Amino acid sequence: MNVQNVLKEKQKIINEHLSALLVSDSPSHHTLYQAMNYSLLAGGKRIRPTLFLLVLDMLGVNSSRYLDIACAIECIHTYSLIHDDLPCMDNDDYRRGRLTNHKVFGPAMATLAGDGLLTYAFELLTSGSQISPVKQSRLVY
Template sequence: MKTLAFNRDASITEYIAYYGEVMGKAFEDILPKEWDIPDALRQSMTYSLLAGGKRMRPVLAIAAAEALGGCADDVIPAACAVELVHTYSLIHDDLPAIDNDDYRRGKLTNHKVYGEAMAILAGDALLTHAFHCLAAMPLRCPNVPPAAALAIAAELAYYAGAAGMVGGQAADILGEQGVTTLAQLEYIHTHKTSDLIVFSLRAGGRVAGADDAQLEALAAFGRSIGLAFQIQDDILDVIGDSEKLGKSTNSDTERNKVTYPYLIGMEESKRKVAELTNSAKSALADGGITETRRLLQLADYLMSRES
């Protein structure tokens, strides 16, 4: 599949929709048909992977590469990998042992359709397949040096693992057992949400040949918009529309989970989202990345989203 750079004059919603569709097509063929996989496992994996969503992490990876003169086609394997990891994390988060959710993106959660055991295995398989995608990157994308692919794989293991997303999830579970402070909540949000966003941006940067200063600028941008994204999620859990969100609202309150609106109030939470978004934009301006238009638009889009 050959992906063309999207129309420069298109709106950011059109940009997101276009690359979301590109990723959806990539996921349709991500599990080779010749692989001998039990049907129930293949169905469980693809059920959640093809369940929709805006594919924001892949879109951010592509936008980061394009900001540095890279090609969207070269980012697709890394973009697939991060969405595979994100999808596995959602399947596991929805399980009765963690959040016990019935709906995700307006559809029944994986374990409600395929059972808990198959949902766990589907998540395991999606996580493993993410690294298959990265290992095959130099073969599929000759413009990407093997050293860059190796660095991307190492960073995914870091940002998705115990020091990253999984650590954030563990802290979230531990926080339910006692009072969560603002510092603890920031740790949870930074690792549960920001880390995969940081990875996505750095992966796009590495594909495009970013230098160390540019990679750090992308990381700083990602840390800020990732935290803003999660605070906005906290806000929407209180005042959002469940039909737009594709899941029930007030779920955090029902589980007695501490959130930003709970700790600092709704208006201060909204102010924090705006502050973080401005900090993200400043990080790009200071990092030697000149073609930042799409990344800046994505930051504004995430700040004002309703779903």
């Protein structure tokens, strides 16, 4: 298997896992979750989580057990992009060929979406039972 195929396979796994994460069962949270997913699922190369999983594979660790951590990395990255695009920062209109979050949902909701992704990343880092509480606290630290 060549490098391109390995990267595409990891990207596919990460995308599938990400798409199942942020689902609201509360109608009052619908717009927030929609804004979070709008940017999180907008595509991208998923380089950061892919590299994390590949390093685990190279170390002989079952990387599939650490998908939540890989997705937490992507949540943090996406949060930074949403906030970077805001009118008070770079005021970008497009990200990855699509309207930026604040252009679709407004600056306030985009700020909340970014904040929500950052906070959710910490939940992902600390919710896995396969990792000891000591290691979870180190991940957060």
